[in-house]
Amino acid sequence: MTSATRGSDAVVVTGIGATTPVGPQVLQTVTSIRAGIARMTEHEAFEPPVQDTARHFPEPLVACSVAGLPRDLTLIQRLLAMATPALAWALHDAAGTDRAKLGRVHLAVFGGDAPATRTGTILAETVAHRLAHRTDGLQFLRSRYSDAGAAGFLRGLGDAAEDLVSGTCDTVVVGAVDSLLAPETLAALAADSRLKTAENPVGLVPAEAASFAVLELASRARARGAVPYARLGTVSSRVEPEADDQHARSGAALAACLDDVIAALAADGVVPAAVYCNLNGEPRGAEEWGAASQRLRAAGRLLPGRLVHPADCMGDAGSAMGAVLACLAAHSQRHDKTAWAPAILWCGTGSGSRAAASLRPV
Numbered sequence: 001m002t003s004a005t006r007g008s009d010a011v012v013v014t015g016i017g018a019t020t021p022v023g024p025q026v027l028q029t030v031t032s033i034r035a036g037i038a039r040m041t042e043h044e045a046f047e048p049p050v051q052d053t054a055r056h057f058p059e060p061l062v063a064c065s066v067a068g069l070p071r072d073l074t075l076i077q078r079l080l081a082m083a084t085p086a087l088a089w090a091l092h093d094a095a096g097t098d099r100a101k102l103g104r105v106h107l108a109v110f111g112g113d114a115p116a117t118r119t120g121t122i123l124a125e126t127v128a129h130r131l132a133h134r135t136d137g138l139q140f141l142r143s144r145y146s147d148a149g150a151a152g153f154l155r156g157l158g159d160a161a162e163d164l165v166s167g168t169c170d171t172v173v174v175g176a177v178d179s180l181l182a183p184e185t186l187a188a189l190a191a192d193s194r195l196k197t198a199e200n201p202v203g204l205v206p207a208e209a210a211s212f213a214v215l216e217l218a219s220r221a222r223a224r225g226a227v228p229y230a231r232l233g234t235v236s237s238r239v240e241p242e243a244d245d246q247h248a249r250s251g252a253a254l255a256a257c258l259d260d261v262i263a264a265l266a267a268d269g270v271v272p273a274a275v276y277c278n279l280n281g282e283p284r285g286a287e288e289w290g291a292a293s294q295r296l297r298a299a300g301r302l303l304p305g306r307l308v309h310p311a312d313c314m315g316d317a318g319s320a321m322g323a324v325l326a327c328l329a330a331h332s333q334r335h336d337k338t339a340w341a342p343a344i345l346w347c348g349t350g351s352g353s354r355a356a357a358s359l360r361p362v
Helices: 026-035 075-095 121-132 149-166 183-191 218-223 252-267 283-298 320-335
Strands: 009-019 041-043 061-063 105-110 140-146 171-179 208-217 230-239 274-277 306-308 343-348 353-360
Touching: 009 026, 009 075, 009 149, 009 218, 009 320, 026 320, 075 121, 075 171, 075 208, 105 121, 105 149, 121 140, 149 171, 149 208, 149 230, 149 320, 149 343, 149 353, 171 320, 208 218, 208 320, 230 252, 230 320, 252 283, 252 343, 252 353, 274 320, 320 343, 320 353
Parallel strands: 105 140, 105 171, 274 306, 274 343
Antiparallel strands: 009 208, 009 230, 041 061, 171 208, 230 353, 343 353
């Protein structure tokens, strides 16, 4: 568990950027998600296999892709085509054209744990290296890439806070980029009966996205005249045992993460107004959320009534969902401090990782 403070100094979000199926930039993305506008279309490049040919026939897959990206891009090209503008917008949002104001900067990029994106050091080094050289002269003190999924991004917020609090750097840019539209990934999801089709109406809608957040200490943001979006609170993570599927649905790890975050907010007299999560329409995630909610209620923890899950508008963008949640929540802390803020964020991954964090108005 990480507390994002150094004495009275807090870690704040000063820049955000996103490229998603529901918007090429932050404002369009946030507006579409808040309004419930969906951008799901037929994805004819992949045809899900039919298990029962007597009752069903082949149909185009429903998916959510970022508009304007050519279909013949390689996976790395596709990831970079989404991540490059999202990163540029986040940096510009935080510092304008004078990026020297950001000082010593670390870059942490999180990718997916799907078959096509979990390809080891080649993809990792390529994405991190190319992004680090596409920032108009900004030199990162350190850049790294991890395939830890959506929960990994939230843990990355905690790691960023530790770097800032310890003085290792002045600014940390944390982001995620992922695409579930690679043929290998779609084939694996179809083989596991996880895609939403006529035969499997409770599957996920595959998507893609990239999103970044710029973090720094509040004192430094004030000194350079930056207006923060939000203050980062406690970040907590746990791991569910992989061997026992029923135990994973018990919600114990998720409840423990959320309990840490809610307790820290309560200690400061803060009442959360919304929960943002990466629920994607699959029963397992919904069952786990229900079990975790019951555990928290039994422990006397009250959860907000508003539950925000952007996958119902833009599909499941894998590891990028954690970053999209952070972008959406951070924007809401500045522009809507009633129904959508303060906020609790949580994400889970198929590997058993669970993480939660809080964002609140500055």
